[in-house]
Amino acid sequence: MDCRGGIGVILDTLRDALMPACDxxxxxxxxxxxxxxxxxxxxxxxxxxxxxxxVGTEGSE
Structure with a gap:
């Protein structure tokens, strides 16, 4: 039985829950x-x- 796909999905889900994302x-x-x-x-x-x-272009206007 190959469980690598299931474990990968679980690890990705945990990483996404614990790691913040861009604002x-x-x-x-x-x-x-x-x-x-x-x-x-x-x-x-x-x-x-x-x-x-x-920010750099705001000062040049």
């Missing part, structure tokens, strides 16, 4: 804790780059 809605990537203007945020690397680009 951006609909994003489930693993985040980094970053300091933003309003305090702290959990952003994945992709959304962190988007945030930094947005």
């Amino acid at each position: 951006v809605p609909e994003c489930s990537r693993e985040p980094e804790l970053v300091v933003v203007e309003d305090g702290l945020a959990l952003l994945c690397s992709r959304h962190l780059v988007d945030y930094l680009v947005a």
Whole structure:
């Protein structure tokens, strides 16, 4: 009997329950804790780059 699929699903479920996700809605990537203007945020690397680009372009207008 091959149980690897079932165990993998259980481990994925546990990981998702214990690991936080990015603060951006609909994003489930693993985040980094970053300091933003309003305090702290959990952003994945992709959304962190988007945030930094947005902050950088605000000052140039």
